[in-house]
Amino acid sequence: MENKYWKSLEEFNNEPDNSPDTDKFPSGKNLLEIIDEEIEGKPSSRRNFLKFVGFSVATAAIASSCENPVKKAVPYLNKPEEVTPGMANHYASSYFDGSEYSSVVVKVRDGRPIKIEGNTLSPITRGGSSARVQASVLSLYDNESRLKGPSKAVKDFAWQILDNEITAKLKEISGAGEKTVILSSPIISPSTRKLIGEFISTYPGTEHVVYEPVSFSGMLQANKLSYGEPIIPFYHFDKAEVVVSFGADFLGTWLAPIEFAHDYSVMRSLTDGEKRLSYHVQFETGLSISGSKADTRFPVKPSEMSGLLIGLYNQLATLAGKTAINGGSTHEALPGIADKLWKNQEKSIVVSGSNDINEQIVVNAINELLMNQGKTIDYSSPYLTKQADDSKMEELVKQMNSNQVGGLILWNVNPVYDHRDSEAFVEGLKKLKLSVSLNSVKDETLAHVTYSAPAHHYLESWDDAEPIKGFFSLAQPAIRPIFSTRQKQESLLKWMGKEPDYYAYIKNYWLTDILKSGEAAWTKALQDGVHQIENATRSIGFNAESLSVAVSALNAYPAASGFEVSLYQNLSMGNGQHTNNPWLMEMPDPISKICWDNFASISPASAEKLGIAKDAIIKINDFEIPAFVQPGQAEGTISIALGYGHTAFGKVADGVGKNAFKLTGFSNGNRTYSFSGTEPALVAGEYKLATTQMHHSMEGRPIVRETTLSKYQQSPDSGNELHAEYEEKHTTLYKETEFTGHHWAVAIDLNKCIGCSACVIACQAENNVPVVGKQEVMKSRIMHWIRIDRYYNGDPANPGVVFQPLMCQHCDNAPCENVCPVSATNHSSEGLNQMAYNRCVGTKYCINNCPYKVRRFNWFKYANNEKFDYNMNSDLSRLVLNPDVTVRERGVVEKCTFCVQRIQEKKLLAKNEGRRLEDHEILPACGQACPSKAIVFGDTNDPESEVSKLIKDPRNYHLLEELHTLPSVSYLTLVRNKAEEEA
């Protein structure tokens, strides 16, 4: 392959990457000099050595005469029927944090949830999950940030008195004819919506306002103008031959990425002899994972989006023989895109991530021209997860400040942190007669409200959800409440003077309103976690008038000038409500590979113009933030991730990064997440970001294999010619190992992997992988067993991007195994590269000899260590640890085991049941979590298994196969739907 791949700009420019080195060694010195300095002036090391030898012998002698500690075995008093010590139970539940929904299965071991898995029965998420869903189990055990009980004015309080006082105040407000406002995140629970309705009739004058920090308000209103209803349709990416996205990161953060990732991957799959591939074009400002997957990507400024949309509309209108509209860009690529779209009418999707009504109306008009409604865009099963109307929130803040509001109940919202004008909101709060927060964790808003009636974590609660109309799911508690908290709905019931039993309420609601059936149906719905009602298909008419109004408004927008700033959500933090989760905090961003910070992405050319180098800090208006030169960033733009810069959110979140919500604006009745007319200035000083991008580099060898669709259609092994060559040349003097039973293997389809990093967090949760902190990450000591390598190729202004998940390759001829002096790592009879921690003495020879750089060394004791005060340093947060996986000691090497604990569990189950293992019965954590099913695990000794078939696929190759390491992990080449000359 003539394609040159690179991992960082330093590598591209052939500069030495000195970031890790500077941390390790002071410049200009070699290791011996440093050691000499270290021991200078200290007593002779030989004598010390002898002292230590003598001491350790004596210690061993004393230790040997010591008694073993007495351990207790405490049985149940009355063993619950369904709990078996040593075995896990799985409960179906639902995850919804106000923006992202997933149907999940909670793995509960001895009464404590330890892992979240996707629910394969769900027709929406289909067993997929995201990094945030995977990490949500850890926040259950957040000892520090979760509220332990009710409080008044930040002082501990009793539930009884709190209820009495709040009820009295509610009555007083309602009696005086004033209003109470329930300010909530979107509520997709149908029973809760009914309950809120009842609450409003109990306290007349009560209003319900929905608030979202990152809202879809513009889209909702656009659809109201276009179609008469403020609803968001379902997008069938699995039916879309052509996808054009204008700044919508639909695989990462836009609307419903878990569903879209699955559907998108269906159209990107080339296995089973499939020869067709969808075509994906992405216009965007900052490089997103959707942009990385796109066949063609155009970096554009936020202000150029409207012109491009109108331009595309005009091209299509011409093809359709309709009249063009005023204005619009004449971007050179538009005719080609319009042509492809026009050929794929009813089989295409055009989406925009903008929160501007007018832009969204043009998008609607484009999709109408393409007749996508009812085919790929379905208004009969709309999404219900986005509900906020930004103007109502603005109005509320005004009303609060003009004494028009009596009481405020905050429901899973934190406006003091994420509202654009938090000072006004705080001022408004002071004027209220009653302010109650139902949030379950401490946050910036808590200090400004009178009462806190903390809610349960979702794993402790009953709940239901209707993310898409007609698709219901249930959530059930998987653990008894850890703290003195109370379900939000029960708080409302209590204040309404009703029996606070939400379980009874929800069950009754389901039996009468959803299931319309008996106990058996309820039990089944609870067991499955999901329930579906068929929606009548319908199409709704498009109001063409809305378009002309929108276009004239768009043409009247003032011209943008100067630098443009775009604010986005990244994959780990989202809108910032999970920032205190150390797993997410340490998850490297799949594009920049930076963790523990947000930063201002700036394009290489702009950086050069402004004189921005590595570690620079820039100032945007009054906002200081570290800069990062990001290939693929649009010229003259800056992208900043939201969700960082908390001030009172917990020890992990506080003080990390900058709060970019302050930069959000409000115009046209909606919040805006971009602005123009700024000139960033360099600020004195430097700030080091923790990046993992050059860690574990494989030094420029042909690791990614890529081809184009047309070449693939001619010969399926295109781009992978080397594979056949190496296979042929493989000869060895040694006897080849024979695997008489199973031979485990993984095949990863690079076409399907979208880089979402759900696998990284799933692996961390399953395998007790420690969090090491920013300083250690900067020293290349991140412990993740699976990493997503990101490679660029081509022009740094707009590079091609490839994601490659990399875990231990379980080589059958492993270079690590034969260098271990104590045989701590060796090969199993099932093809696993085994690691015996208790045998490892920490020479790290294996790490040095591993060509894939997948082994990790425990530089410290990460559990029970004050210096690593994340999730393994308190009794409560250690409850999340998987009891079937050893917590590694200091000084040993660790790595991916192919989730051997899961292999053994399922093998034993099959043995006990006297049957063969089924394909896909064993799912490693990474493969289970993957929303696009890119990671396939199986037994290659079973010729019928999916993995065996994938290994025979002409696209299949091994990493560094020329080394004859015979890895068990293989990859399928990336095929892009690009024109020949572009490749």
Next chain:
Amino acid sequence: MSHTSIKSGFRQAKMLLVSLLAFLLFSLSSFNSNAQDQGKQLFEKNCQVCHKIGGGKLVGPELLGISQLREREWLVKFIRNSKELIDSGDKLAIQVYEENNKIPMQSFTNLSNAEINSIIDYIDNWQPVQKKEFTVDINKKDGFTETEIRRGERMFYGLIPFENGGTASCISCHYTKNTDSLNWNPSAHDLAIAFVEKNGMNIYESMSEPSSQVMEKAHQEYNLTGEEIYNISAFLSEFSQKETKQFKIFPKRLMLFILFAILMTLAIIDLIFTKKLKYRIVHLIIIAVGLAVHLNIAMTEAKALSRTQDYAPDQPIKFSHQIHVGENQIDCQYCHHIADFSKSAGIPSNDVCMNCHNVVLAGTNSGKFEINKIKRSIENGEPIEWIRIHNMPEHVFFSHSQHVNAGNIACETCHGPVAEMHIMKQFSDLSMGWCIDCHRDSKVNFKDNEYYSSYMKLHEQMKAGKFDSVTVEQIGGLDCMKCHY
């Protein structure tokens, strides 16, 4: 009717006389005539599992005043063989059978007429236990004065004789230090806890009305006064606060080690400086033997490092596997029932114990004291904290299900002759070598378990006659990641 009442009246008079005599002679509170004694014993042995006197229905009906309700002749027939009576069409018998959920009463053909009559007599004459009255406050559990405590202590240790006699002191049975469970008597600490804790035993009641035959026998010659019990309870309440000490035996090996260390040092000193012994061979022998002993000790100790073979700690309840498994033939998996499908074999929860101990109220050796601990634990809501005997290092994964269910290995293979152990001990050394040895030799159920059909290559080799059975080793039983992950 009148006949029986006269008869019983006469018996009562006789009894009164006898008991008065007994009272005068022995100043003991025993009321029992011989016949009564026999009736009581037979009742306890045969009837009380299903019947209560004056306590309502258990499995069978309430028996208080039964002889006034039914004729004695019929009763004897019914008790001897109720089924025969029902089959013969006796209306009353059928009625009784149907009233009691059609659970037939066990037949007692082994009992003579006289014996059955003695049981009925016992029931007729049964009277609720008269609680002894004490002048001191019996509910007082703390706040004793120092004098009371010290006096109690001296009584407990046998330094002050009891007023009403009794040869041995309390401490001769109720040790103040924890010892092996073969001493079936509760230790002093156990007693103290039992009396002091919530829902605990009443020391006055248990001293005056021994709850089991074992205790009655042991306490036969003691008749403590209220004040004595009061003082002893004062001592026990103080004692319950103290921690018990384990008997520690000074390790012989360590003594040997020190002895030879001294000898060797002396030998070296003499060899170099003092030179009192002429023959240097003596020094050399001492040093050589000393080194040998030291090496030997070091090696044995090193091998046993963190291994706990033969570990047999004192458990909170003197539970005997010998009685349960050996004598009563209870299957291991009746109590450890999750061993079949879980990695852990499971310590039975209290409700499993109560399945039997609802009716088995007293043990042969320990009376009611140990069994009562289960009940008290339930009443107090505090689970029993057993001492774990088999401790695997944290990096070892062991699954009972794998061995018991898939491997079909008998429990005794690893746990040894449990049926002979009063005190449970760790039978095997649980070393890795021990595991590996077994994995090398054990055969796998290769042909019959459908799971192994995926091991096609091994099946082919087997057909080719290379081997006739497959060991655990051949299917990867020696892989590190079978147990370490």
